[in-house]
Amino acid sequence: MQLGHNRKMSGAQCLADMLKGYGVTHVFHVPAVLRTTFAEMERRTDIKRLHVHGEKAAAYMADGYARASGKPGICMAQVIGALNLAAGLRDAWLAHAPVIAMTGGREPKTKFRKVYQEIDDMPAFEPVTKFNATVDDVERFPDMVRQAFRTAVTGCPGPVHLQFRGNEGQIDAEEADMEPLVEPQFARVPAFRPEPDEANLGAALKILQEAKRPVIVAGGGVRASGAAAELVALAEALQIPVATSLNGKDAIPGNHPLAAGVVGTYSRESANRVVNAADLVCFIGTESGGMTTHFWAVPKIGTAAIQIDIEPQALGRNYPLQAAVNGDAKATLARMLALADRASAAKRKNWIAEAQTICAEWRKKYQPALTSDAVPIRPERLCHELSRYVPEDAIVVVDTGHAGMWMGGMFDLTSPRQSYMRSAGHLGWAFPAGLGAKCACPQRPVVTFTGDAGFWYHIAEVETAARWNINAVTVVNNNGSGNQSKRGFDRVYGGQQTAKARELWTFSKVDFARIAQDMGALGIRVEQASAFPSALAQALAAERPVVIDVVTDIDALAPTAVV
Ligand SMILES: Cc1ncc(C[n+]2csc(CCOP(=O)(O)OP(=O)(O)O)c2C)c(N)n1
Numbered sequence: 001m002q003l004g005h006n007r008k009m010s011g012a013q014c015l016a017d018m019l020k021g022y023g024v025t026h027v028f029h030v031p032a033v034l035r036t037t038f039a040e041m042e043r044r045t046d047i048k049r050l051h052v053h054g055e056k057a058a059a060y061m062a063d064g065y066a067r068a069s070g071k072p073g074i075c076m077a078q079v080i081g082a083l084n085l086a087a088g089l090r091d092a093w094l095a096h097a098p099v100i101a102m103t104g105g106r107e108p109k110t111k112f113r114k115v116y117q118e119i120d121d122m123p124a125f126e127p128v129t130k131f132n133a134t135v136d137d138v139e140r141f142p143d144m145v146r147q148a149f150r151t152a153v154t155g156c157p158g159p160v161h162l163q164f165r166g167n168e169g170q171i172d173a174e175e176a177d178m179e180p181l182v183e184p185q186f187a188r189v190p191a192f193r194p195e196p197d198e199a200n201l202g203a204a205l206k207i208l209q210e211a212k213r214p215v216i217v218a219g220g221g222v223r224a225s226g227a228a229a230e231l232v233a234l235a236e237a238l239q240i241p242v243a244t245s246l247n248g249k250d251a252i253p254g255n256h257p258l259a260a261g262v263v264g265t266y267s268r269e270s271a272n273r274v275v276n277a278a279d280l281v282c283f284i285g286t287e288s289g290g291m292t293t294h295f296w297a298v299p300k301i302g303t304a305a306i307q308i309d310i311e312p313q314a315l316g317r318n319y320p321l322q323a324a325v326n327g328d329a330k331a332t333l334a335r336m337l338a339l340a341d342r343a344s345a346a347k348r349k350n351w352i353a354e355a356q357t358i359c360a361e362w363r364k365k366y367q368p369a370l371t372s373d374a375v376p377i378r379p380e381r382l383c384h385e386l387s388r389y390v391p392e393d394a395i396v397v398v399d400t401g402h403a404g405m406w407m408g409g410m411f412d413l414t415s416p417r418q419s420y421m422r423s424a425g426h427l428g429w430a431f432p433a434g435l436g437a438k439c440a441c442p443q444r445p446v447v448t449f450t451g452d453a454g455f456w457y458h459i460a461e462v463e464t465a466a467r468w469n470i471n472a473v474t475v476v477n478n479n480g481s482g483n484q485s486k487r488g489f490d491r492v493y494g495g496q497q498t499a500k501a502r503e504l505w506t507f508s509k510v511d512f513a514r515i516a517q518d519m520g521a522l523g524i525r526v527e528q529a530s531a532f533p534s535a536l537a538q539a540l541a542a543e544r545p546v547v548i549d550v551v552t553d554i555d556a557l558a559p560t561a562v563v
Pocket residue numbers: 400401402403425426427450451452453454455477479481482483484485
């Protein structure tokens with residue numbers, strides 16, 4: 001793109017200036033890639049260059065950074081680490097997080113000659129990116145970097161990969177006449193807020209207002225759009241209960257009278273019961289995928305449905321719709337709120353009472369576990385203490401598996417200022433993602449919840465956190481195992497596992513607090529539930545990275561989804 005302000009510069013200078021121009025504050029990498037760019041970053045910018053212990057962790061940190069800030073997270077690897085980085089983009093892809101991965105690539109001169117460490121990495125990035133491209137000529141730095149940002153943040157956001165020529169991306173040392181122009185519009189999500197079509201909107205609103213027992217199912221699109229306030233206002237105006245996907249858990253605080261909980265597989269019983277008792281489901285910013293609908297059993301296919309989404313292809317993918325609205329969640333909900341007939345809410349009084357009874361029944365059923373003093377500690381109690389004591393502006397970051405089940409079902413956000421980010425399925429995501437979130441939002445407390453199996457994956461990054469003063473608090477639900485797997489092995493052993501079968505899902509018992517301490521973080525071990533609040537308070541005040549090792553019950557299994 002010739003804009004008339006070109007000047008001779010290296011690719012490295014151009015890239016450093018552009019990253020700065022887009023507001024990038026941190027890049028996460030394993031050397032050696034784009035070495036000249038790193039030197040230029042130091043000369044020309046104050047971007048922090050975090051040298052971490054593995055490419056997958058770098059991708060997860062960039063992902064956490066992106067989800068916490070809405071700004072693209074940047075991760076980098078040389079050619080030999082490229083597929084480790086690609087593996088780390090898988091969660092960002094599933095969660096629609098704008099991560100930009102930059103790798104070294106191949107030299108046309110030596111391709112196919114058995115160059116040390118080299119294979120064709122491009123195909124591996126194809127299924128985990130929206131845009132997967134090579135930068136072969138230094139003149140292309142400006143337009144390709146702009147296209148990377150543009151693609152990552154527009155429409156439904158997602159990861160992008162740029163492969164730079166040379167195993168370490170040495171193309172960055174070459175010079176050309178370039179302009180490091182940036183487009184601030186594409187520096188964060190959402191780049192645009194497409195307005196809904198009025199006729200479609202009117203049709204959807206009419207159906208919603210006529211329904212006697214409607215429920216909203218809100219997803220990650222609500223958080224990407226920053227539409228939580230509009231969502232809650234519409235639900236209040238029309239008196240409609242709200243369930244969320246795991247990815248949309250922070251669309252409504254858990255203590256709101258209209259909140260039914262997380263619906264689907266890793267869910268809260270009350271949410272599944274409310275959604276399955278509804279006569280109309282309004283999906284907003286959710287793909288209505290397998291996890292959110294418990295493989296399309298909640299709600300059952302055939303339940304009347306309407307849907308709002310920024311991605312037209314999402315509309316009606318899984319549930320036949322009575323009305324479909326294509327638009328940004330915040331813009332659409334604000335417009336619905338402006339047009340809402342509040343008088344239509346009166347007919348839903350009984351329905352709201354019924355939904356609230358269902359929620360109260362859930363609370364009563366789980367009260368003993370939520371308040372249990374048992375030793376080893378019950379995970380439900382741990383979640384309950386987090387509901388009570390996580391600060392009101394915290395970012396809560398949660399791993400998958402049992403961690404996702406426990407926190408999805410048992411933990412409540414208590415303030416609209418809190419954020420919730422969860423692994424889209426990859427065990428081990430949360431700890432590095434929490435560090436990335438803390439880099440993006442250093443003023444906000446970050447509290448990460450992970451199991452011990454999840455924590456083991458990237459435990460080396462405790463040293464990174466200590467070296468870079470990334471003062472996130474990580475709570476490890478330490479039962480010395482990956483005990484979510486217990487049920488599955490019980491099943492294949494015909495109900496009763498052999499003693500030897502435990503080698504398939506148990507670990508040695510370790511004290512993560514001691515390990516963390518040795519790696520330069522603050523470690524706190526908690527063996528009694530009553531000691532957790534003061535441990536969390538100490539951690540939040542420490543201004544150091546903290547690992548709270550909570551010794552929990554290996555026999556505690558999270559409740560499975562209710563249909
Ligand atoms: C990358 C990856 N590999 C494997 C799994 C399957 N998996 C889900 S949960 C789990 C064990 C979880 O253990 P832990 O984090 O300690 O939590 P716990 O079940 O003990 O509460 C495994 C292996 C996964 N989700 N992601």
